[in-house]
Amino acid sequence: MVQHQPSPLDGTFAALADATRRGVLEQLGRGDASISVLAERFQMTLTGMKKHVGVLEQAGLVRTEKVGRVRTCRLGPRRLAEEASWIERYRQTWDVRFDALDQVLAQLQSPES
Amino acid sequence: MVQHQPSPLDGTFAALADATRRGVLEQLGRGDASISVLAERFQMTLTGMKKHVGVLEQAGLVRTEKVGRVRTCRLGPRRLAEEASWIERYRQTWDVRFDALDQVLAQLQSPES
DNA sequence: TACATACTGAACCAGATGGTTCAGCATCAA
DNA sequence: TTGATGCTGAACCATCTGGTTCAGTATGTA
Known part of the structure; x- marks a missing residue:
């Protein structure tokens, strides 16, 4: 019964294992936000926040869309x-x-x- | 609203983010087991399994007790x-x-x- | 006593993680 | 056109992770 294929649970639980990322999800629950807004809120560089958003997006917890210069983040398909x-x-x-x-x-x- | 103290959620979600460790929890749900039984079941060295059990124990998901040479693992206090x-x-x-x-x-x- | 079993700890390893800085590039405003 | 804004990617760094091997120690068993 050893599990060799990586389960989607791996990615989501790993994404949730970071307080900053859980905070981002809660923030997005209150409304969409750009990378820079999130970066400022969590006192982090844009690059750092972009990585966190990337992890969340990879896990399906966040969806992003770039319009003009601004990439807007919202809650993703994963419930x-x-x-x-x-x-x-x-x-x-x-x-x-x-x-x-x-x-x-x-x-x-x-x-x- | 930035969270600076590490939350207990960090440890549990991180512990759950690994398929082997989730498997160990399911196994212990079916009955207590020693390190060596778990190591064999998940095809891993004793040392490797001991580390996983250590992570689970740290997160409160597993409790262990050593009697003689055998360390028995069972589900821990965290629900x-x-x-x-x-x-x-x-x-x-x-x-x-x-x-x-x-x-x-x-x-x-x-x-x- | 001697040997096998069960665990333990240290050391090592490759790769992931959580951050940074720096140097762009595209876009919007004046 | 110039400058500020917002994001992006590469490179770097320290630390953690998931595993290993190897060398013990302690405990049972014959």
Whole structure:
């Protein structure tokens, strides 16, 4: 069951693993923005911000369009559906395992069955 | 609004950004396992697997305990609650923005209001 | 005691990451 | 046409990552 092809989850989770990039997504949730606006907001060079936007765009979380000199960034097509469902599945497994553990502990403490 | 302190989300999302580590979590969801069992399952050296487990442990996703020579790995305290809620908030924002976009597009196509 | 097993730590490696500076190029405004 | 603005690409840098090998140490087992 080893996974050899890179999953799209790799890219999205990696994109989300950076506070600046999560901040950019939240910012874009409040409205579209140019590279320079984002760069100023996050106190970074244009080049640096462009790289972050590139990572987000690669992951499908941001879409950009250049008009004139200005490249406008907005939220992209990826809705994080697969990511959400992976995490939900994990949380269910976690609950099952820890419920089982709780039962074992309860048994150990009051084994009147 | 720039985030300077590293958020715990950084560590968990980074931990989830690797297919091997997601696989280890799924494996541990089916039952506890030693480092060597995991290493064999994912065709990797003990040292390599130990590093992955270290990353997961650091993120709170795995807990380990050494008894004798064997270090047993099990799911850790972190339930991915914050991660799930960050993603849910994002999905809601996304829906709002794209509903708004849809309305604009609908207006443009049939502006009879 | 002797040998195998299970892990551990240090060192190394290639490639990715998160930033920078610098030198362009295109576009808009005066 | 001149100058400011906005972005882009190349090059560089330090650090992190995902793996390895090799040389231990500790623990079981015969």
